[in-house]
Structure formats: C-alpha cells, structure tokens
Amino acid sequence: MDIPDKHRDGTPAGLKQSLYHHQELALSWMKKMEEGTNKGGILADDMGLGKTISTLALMLARPAVGRPKTNLIIGPLSLVRQWEEEISKKTKLSHRMSVFVYHNTKAMTDDLLRYDVVLTTVVLDEAQCIKNRKTKTAKACHALKSTYRWCLTGTPMMNGVLELFSLVQFLHIKPYCVWENFRQAFGILCGLKGDAKSVAMSRLRALQGYHAAKKEGLAAEWETHSQSSFERRKHSKSQVLFSKYLREGSIGKNYSNILVLLLRMRQACCHPHLNLDVDDATQFGKEKVDEKMVQPIKRLSKATVERIKAIEAFECPICFDAVQSPSFFIPCGHDGCKDCVTRLVDNLRPPTCKLEMKATRLSAVCRGTFDGKKCFTYEAFRSVHMPETMVKQSEPGVEDSSSDDDSKSESEDDDSDHVDHAKSQANKADKTPKKNKKGKKKPADVKPSMLKSLRLEAIKNREAYKRYMRYLRKTNGEKTIVFSQWTLLLDLLQVAMWHDKFKDKPERYDGSMSGEDRARAARDFRDRDNVKVMLVSLRAGNAGLNLASANNVIIMDPFWNPYIEMQAVDRAYRIGQKLEVKVYRILTEETVEDRIIALQERKKAIVEAALDETESMKIGRLNVNELKFLFNTRD
Template sequence: MLDAPGAGSETLTALISNITPDDVPKEQREQTPARMKSQLKEHQKIALGWMMKKESLSSSKGSLLADEMGLGKTIEALALIVARPSDNPICKTTLIIAPVALMYQWKEEIECHIKSEYPLDVFVYHGNGKKATFDQLRKYDVVLTTFGTLASEYKAKEKDSREDSRTRNEPWPLIARGSMWYRIIMDEAQCIKNRNTLTSKATNDLQAHYRLCMTGTPMMNSVDELYPLIRFLGIRPYNDWSRFRYDISRGIKDKSESLQKKGYDRVRILLKSIMLRREKGTIIDGQPISNIPPKQVVKDMVQFSKDERDLYTAIETKAQIRVNKYLKENMVTNNYANILVMLLRLRQACCHPHLIKDLGVQVSTEGIAEEELMARAHQLGQDVVGRLKNVESGFECPICFDPTVNPTIFVPCGHTCCGECFQKLIDPAAAIGDNGERTTPRCPECRNGLSGERITDYVHFCKVHHREKLQELGIEATEEAESEEEEDDSSDSDDGSLDGFVVPDDADDGFEPLPTSAKGEATGKKKKKKPKKKSKVKGPPKTLAQLKQESLRSAAAKRLYHKRLRKGFESSTKIEKTIAILEDIYANNPEEKTLIFSQWTSLLDLLEIPLVDKKIQYQRYDGSMTMEDRAAAVGKFMKNADQRVMIMSLKAGNAGLNLTEASHVIILDPFWNPFIEDQAVGRVYRMHQTRQVHVHRVLVEDTVEHRICEIQDQKRQMVETALDERAHKSLARLGVGELMYLFGLRDRPPTH
C-alpha cells in the first residue's frame, strides 16, 4: 500500500463520510432564494443545496464547484451568498477573488440577478479602493478584488516579515492576522494552479469560515494542479503537500498499473467529497442540462507533397542523430533548449516549409530594435545573469506551463514567461489567467511591475551574456546564411537544405498579422507606391523575419512585408487542405461561418494570401491587435453575413469570446495542452449555439503531430479519469468501509 493508517486517519475518515449521491429528488431541492430576480434552473438548485450542505458540515468548510463552462457557476454562487448569509454583523462579508475583467463582471451580475429591494452592499477593493482598511471592508456584504491585489499584499507582508517590521496596523487588509472573512469565493481558481507562485501562496494566508473554488478546468496538465486548490480550501489531510504527493500524486505518476489505479481511485474519492461537476450532457430529470447539438470532431489527415516530405525527413533525421548523441553522452538536460528547438522546427515543417527558415519571431519583442533589446539585456544585474546562464533544463512559462525556446525576460528581475502570456499580462482586456492589475501589470513570480519597455528575450540575452549558447542553438549559422541571400530572391526556396534548420534571431511560437486597417479589418489590397527603405546602414538584404518585425513600426513597412510575402508565396499541404475544407463548407451552406486557429501567426499571414485570392471575406484576431481593433473584428464577424471566416492565434482567441455565429472550427496545428484547444472550440460550442458544431483538426500523417496527439490523449485520459462524472457517481454508492480500504485505512476490503 502507498500508506498505512496513522496520523490523519480520523480526518481522512471524516472526509470520506462526506461523500453523498448528487441525485436529489425534485421535491427536496433548494428553491430560488427570495432575494434573486432570476429563477434557478434545476441543476442550479441542486448546486445550491450541495454548497449549503458542504458549508454546514463540521469536517469540511470548503467546496469546489467545477461545472463545465456555460452552466451558470456565477449565478449558483450568488444564490449561495443570499441563501446562507451570516448572522454575525461583525463577520458578514463574502470576499470574491477573480481575474480583473471578471471582477467587474461580478459587479454587473450582482446588479442583474439580485432584487433592488434586497440589494447586496458591494465594495471594489482595487485601484483607489485599496486604501480601505479591514474595519471598513467588513461593513460590506461583498468585497471584490483581484489575484494581483492579493499577491501584492502577500509580497508586502513577506517583505515586512523579513525586515522584522514592527508595523502594528498591518496594511494588507486581505490577509492581516485579524482579517477573518465570512466566506471567500475564488473564481477561475485554475489561476493558482502553480503552487510556487506568489499568488498561489498568498491564498494560503487568507482566513475565512467558508471557502469556495470555482473553475471549469480544475486540472489541465497534472494532478499536482489540484493541490493549490486543496490547500486553499483547507481539506485535511491533503492540504499538506507531502501527504498529497505521497498518497495521490506519486501513485498516478508511477509506471505500475496497480499503483496508478490506486492513485486515481484516491483522487476521485477526494474530489467526490469536495467537488460538484456537471457537463452540458449531464442528465437531470431525464433531460440533458443543455440541448446544444453534440459537436463532431474530425481528424482531417493530409499527406505531404514529395518536396515537403523530403524536407521533413531531412530535418527529422538530423534531429534524431543529435538527440541520440545527447542520450549517449547523458547530456539531454544540458541540451534541453536545443531539443525544444528541434521539436519546434518539426512542428513548423508540418505547417509550411517557410516557417522553419524565415518567420521565427518572438511575439512580445518582435517590434523592438535589435540594439534596444541588447541594451536592455545589459541592464540585468550579475545575480540575474548568473541565474539565467545556469538554466540547463530549458524554460517553462509559469503561466501556461508550456516549454518555450525563447522566453520574454523581464527587466530588472530576470523572470520569464512565453511571449504570448506576456502580452496577456500587459493587456487590460485579458480576463483568464491575467494575475496582474489593469493599471500596473506585475511579474507572476516576484510581483514587480511589468512594462513592454522593460523586456528583452533569451536570444538577445545570450548575444550579450552567453554567446556560447548561441552556437549551441545555431543562431550564428542562421545569420551567416541570411547574409548570403540576394535582394530579389524570395528567400523562400524549399530545396530540402538544412541550412535553415536553426533558430532565427527571434525564434518563438508567435508571429504577427498582415496589414490591417485602423478598424481591424484584414485587407489584401496591393499598394502601387513602392515603400521607402528604412535602413540607415547598407547591409545584407532583409529576411522575411526582419521585414515582419519592422512591419509593426509603419504602414510602409507593412506594405513591404506583404509584397515580399506574396512575391515568394508557395502554398503548403495544410493551406490547400484548409481552403478545400472552406470550399466544402460553403458548397453545402454558403451562410456558414468558420474559425481558423493556429499557434503560428506567420501561418495565418500565409493563409491570408489564398483567402484574398479566393475572395473569401475574413477578419483577424491576434495578440498584436489593440483591444479596440479586436472588438471591431469580433463585431464585424458576428454582425456581417459576408464576413465568413475569422483567423485567430490560438492563445489570443482561446478564452473569453462568444462567437456562436460560427459553427465550424479548423485547428491547423495541435497544441501540447489539449484543453487550450478545447477552450478555443468553446468560443463556438457553448450555450445558445443552435447548430451542430464541426471541428476539423488538420494533421499530417506520420509526423511529430501524431505523437503530439498521443501526448494530448494521455493528458485527456489523466484528467478525465480523475474527473470522470460516472466514476464519481459510482463512488457515492460504495460503502465507507470500501472507501477506507481504497485509502489504505483498512488492510482488506470489507466482506458482504
């Protein structure tokens, strides 16, 4: 067994005893509270009763509401607030913590769903509101705040603690020793899934009689992502990391099927005791909660052309030789970043041959001059330089947890994240996963202020402080290859050469769009006027990557980039398949609308050319666009019948948008995390969708994409096994003795 009875057995037994069936007879369900304008649906009544029961239990004062997106978790939580208020006027306040954009949405939802004659007194603890003390805050029914505000207070508290501060007033009212809240509701609780971030740690300093986590995705990559939620909820004994890791995490990660099964059994029991999760298809009173037509997911498999296959095989063969060499020399860890680059190149080669040579651009730094990025790298302190030089296992974004070859580096703290997540951090429109303030974005690690004018990237860091790393990554070889190009050459020949199988100066996963109008409308019109060259010093002809970088600075540079892109344009198997899918869709129904997602915005650039040639009207949505331009693009797509396509970067368009006018989704390249793709599909497959949603996953046979899909399947299986609704229902029917046996509290199962 993984453990034996001992310390914590009583609390574990009490936790197990909390498990009860979710099925509640209609006559026994809680009714809509009198203070609410809206009438609760049946599944919401069940949720209200369930949450009230969890708060009433002596052994558990917290719960996890994990209904699928779109089923009304916010309304369910509001019902709990008004149905079970405090009877103590000194401790009556519910604190709601949410991403900044959702914080204001909460305020609107309260006004919308609570009767005016029974209003909730609401205070927004954010911006100027942060001057309030806890004595002032405790007078309100509801206090709204953000993850960023909470983390900032925790950082200040830690600083005072280190300095042995004698401050008596404790100017951090959210987490002061005397700050006892009646209830704390954490919305989008997946924002704390990294247990080591300041935000996640800060939640452990909160004090409350009752706690509620709300998230539609309680785990995405690993069962370890559940731990911060358990820690916040105070669920003993698993709010202790060593016990959680020993009893649950260790078994699930073990290669032994029996230990894996025991680990999954335990996590299901744990979740069943604290979590309520329903999906759109969950049957209540003989009917599914939502009558949205089921989505149809199709893998549209394509085969490379001969030239594409030859190029891919050459890249793959070279990669295999190098990785085998690292394995034999036991140097995989030291070359992890290089291995990520090779994977990056294989993934790009599946989409379009040009991506592996010319269009590698770091999304958050591509508009910044080379000399400026190097100057910023010079500003990093020696301790930061030493820390970054000692990173041997590659970089992982602390926000989305994806490996990144060329991360954005914050100046002066030297912490990192991927380019796409940095754009979300500094974007005031970002809602999900944005742990920073609207006015002052902050580092997710140390909470120092962030600015687009105070960043560099790893490639330019290496150019200043770590040039030997450039040679390992092949950067210098790329520069030499680029300098030999002729000015009139398209720079896009794909002759199977491996000269381009190296990282360009700004390599990363994100790229920017073709020229857009001031209103965000994509255009493919050619300009007759030849743009003037901006170069002050004569040098080698610019590559597409350089032209793309410069295209963000002026309209003339955009026209030059667009002209060069069209001049050397060659299609690819994926682009041709995408156009064929669109033509099939419109042949069946010309009124259908389609979303097209890719991780590579340069692939979207290339896709725009045949869209223009085929006279297919489209809009574009990516992280480089202003909030106003993005809103304009969404408005035109939703309201104008002739706008039939929206091309979107995966991370920019995977959350927070309602695009139900579309019923088809094309995903051009698989993402490491399948739930990011699910969120993208969720823009279309959501409440109020009346048509069947068709998802087309365009994949190249016998490539790294197949293997990525296998990894996706493993992640899905891990999460679905832990969250499986049917398994949870069956657990409710197990006796306490059987459950205790599964947790090692008995030596053998009970006899019947």
C-alpha cells in the first residue's frame, strides 16, 4: 500500500518524535479505516516496526470528544508497563493522556471513565493471543462493545488460516465474522469443505486489508562445532529407543517419552551437564523443598495425586515441548513448563486452568481457578506423595526397580560417567549431609551453588567458548542478548561470565522471575550503559519485550517452530535501533540441530505459501514424519 505524500498524514502535534515513513502510512490508513465503514482493522507491521507508536499517533490525531473518551488497550501483562512508558515518553506534556493501569483491581466504571487510556493486560496488542476462538479470553474480547476495534500483531496467522477467524470476529468484518460463513469461504484452505480454492484465495487476499511492512538490515551468522563422543552416544541411544516405538506402532502412546528423548538429544548439543537428571540437580544444588508448598500438596484430591504419579514424562500443553521441571496448578494438578505457566498466570485474572484447550494428554475439561502464587514443583510433590523415591545418599547401590531393560543401557552408564568427576568435586566442596534421590529421571534446573564445579569440569567446545567470551568483552558500546530454551544453560553461562573478568553481572529474564523483577531487568538492560549482556529464556522473551538497546543476538539452541525464534530475535530489531542487528546461531554439525533448522524452513515455507495445506494446521506439535526426520530414522 502506498499513499501520495500530499495525502499522507504527518506526525501529530502531540507526539514528541517524528514518525517514520511506514508509520505515516500506517497512521493515514488507520484514520481512513476509522472514518470509513470498517471502523478498524489489523495492523500487522513486522515485529519491531513500532505498531505501538502508530496506534498512539492515531489516538493523538483523532482525540475523542465528550465523555466517555476511553481507549481500552488489552495485552499481555509484559506489555502493560511498556505502553505506559511509551505514552509518558513519546507524548508532549500539553497532549499527555491520563493513564490507568488495570490489573487484578476492582474499580468502578465511573472511575475508569475519567481516564483516556485504560491499560489491562478497544486495541488488542499481540492479538494472536486470541487465535483460539473457543477460549474465555477470546470470547471476552469478542463481547466487548466499542465503535473502533484494532488488532496489533506481527503474526496474524502462525499455524493456519483458521486462526484468522477469531480476529475477524473481533473486528466484526461481515459476513466472515460468523463462523459458518468463514468456514464456507475459507475452509478449502485448511482441509475443510467449502468453496473453490481459487475463490477462497482471492477472498483471503481481499480480506487481508491490513498495512504491512518488512524489516531490512538483519544479518545472520552461523557458528558451528563438531559433534562430541558424548553427543554421538546420546543420539545413538535415543535413535534406538525411538525406532523401538516406531516398530511397535506406539508413537502416540509414548509421545511424551519421545519428546524427552528428543530433548536429551538437543541438550547434548549444548552442554553435557544439561543431561543431569532431577536427582543429580537436587543433590548438587542442595535444593530444599519449599515448606509453603507442602500443605497445599497434601490437600490435593486422591484422583489428582494418582494422575500425577502415573505420568512418566511431562509435555507442556502450551509450547508442546518436553518439560524439564514442571510447575503444577493448585488444586487441579495440571502442569506446564515454568515460562508458559508464568505467562498464563500473568495474563489471566483470575488465573484459570485452560491447558486442556491445547492438543494434550488431558481429556477432561478443566475450568477451575487457581492461585498463581501457589504453584508447586514435581520435586515437592515427590517429597509428599512419593517419599519412597527419595533415599538418603548414605544408602549405596539403590536401583530404580521401575525401569525396564530399555531404560538402562551401557550408553547411559557412559553418559553418567561423563559427569561423575564433576559430581565428586562438588561433593568434596560440601561436607554437609545430602540426599541422593532415586526414581524417575527428569531433567531440572541446577542452582548456581553447583555451577562453579560444573563449569570448571566442562571440557566441551572450549575453543568456541573462548571465542564467544572474547567477543562479548570486546563489543564496546554494543549490547548482546543471549537466548536459550533452557535456564540451566543460562545458569552455566551466567556463572562463567561471573568468573571470566566481566566487570558487571549479566541481566536475566526468565519465567522463574516475578513480573516486577523481569520489568526491572529489562529496564536496567535498556538504561544502564554498564550492562552489556542479558540472558533470556526463549519462551519468556518471545513476545512484547522491547530490547532495542541490543544489536547482537545469540541463539544457543534452535527450536523447530520458526516463529518462536523469530519473535525472540525481533526483541532487538525494533524502532529506535540505529545499528545493524546481527544474529548468531550456534549449532552442532551433523546432529539433530541441523535437522531442526531444516524443519524450521519447511514449516516457514508452508505458512508463507498462504497456509493452504492440511499439514500446516499444527505447526507447534510434531507429527510422526517430523519426529522420524528429527531422529534421522528411516522406515
């Protein structure tokens, strides 16, 4: 879309900074939409191109007259303070709008009407959050009554064209805001019955009446290293077990176990100590069960306790990945990974367990509310309801009687030998009694108290590590974001930086931190010149976070959904970024990481080809063919 200069709106008088060219186009288009019959639309500029400022410019260019004059901004909690800061920093005092942040607060309607902008966590920021039309969040947004409606999202369709319907319904775009009409018009594009494909594609292009822009100047570099003997053993063992499930036709039954095998293969590419099980992690970290968790765990229903005890491997129903150390809700006992649970708790008031809405093992529909501050860990659950799995370190030779022939092999013994020396060094450093827990082997976070010994024993890829540290030290004036899917790897990096002549500690941003701590970390990284590095959990930092002060992005481990990674990278590529953004991906050659990158390209190509194939419907959950490809297994 292009608008001649003479018809293009300039920067509103109340805005401190001048709009960029594409933002002027967005403002002109948004004003045209509001003044016409549409009364809104989808602003789908690429992530980082300043959709917030474009929308703020619209508010200043079209001030409401009379009462009520409230603009309602709905978005994830992580964006709430960012909106507030943008309004404060980017608008002139003479045009400053009053702002009310509404989050878990009971306020009277008359009080709310005195404010120009109400920030809750009608504009939907990160509008893709309502892509599932059946969720309570989506239904609540659809029920809102307003004159103008806007959806802000860099990814209006991530998995399939059906995700667009919820946004269309919110925008009241007739006749497609009715599900039956939408399905008839576009069903052929997603494997459903409907009108001809060519007609449906023409309608889809016509429906895409949003302004879009593309970013430029994003450079990517690849850092690779060769596979170690440890990685080869881990991959070989995982392939054998996956082939066994494949021959038996039990992929679906063992899906969560397969994800754990895949998780181990991916972790082996990063660092051997990521394969420490939950028992080792607890022993090294001297981790104690939080006594505040014990009483609520004791009050869980018998059915909930038995269901949790029966789970052999955990899969997050939100990100579809294996879970290293799951967090459980009280009282329902449903689980998810720490980062996803944190986002769920942040953005729901009251928090409502809705994990069953994803394609998961859960069959019952759970609508119960829970206290987000009272989630419990699997280790705490074991201490209360599975004490027999927790034995003292002084009791040698205890074996896990529940394991079968396939769960213990020579390769597993070899893998454990790789970390035995680090364990012994940690034990020498601490003479206090510790517990050696035996039972189901689950990966878990390792606390900083053990990381020094692990780091000192690390021998893997030392040359690449040295190059990485030298690079971080020499980037004068530049800032770097390091992404990983695993907080343990971030822990290892953090301790290494503390002991490697870094003048200032790196900042952290992950799901284990409170909302206030995450906001403080982002603010310090942005504003403090002496903070050069931020270590970010991939899923915790893949939406809404503004880290434009950084121009270097390092991705330690790839994820098969390309859009999760793209959203994370775009935390640095945002309006205000003056330097070229460089992205470094660190990969292990001829391993599962190579195949993950190839799978990323496949999935991205499907989505960008107008999402017209049935296989594009589930980009998050891996199907059997994709699993066979990742395990490098042939029929």
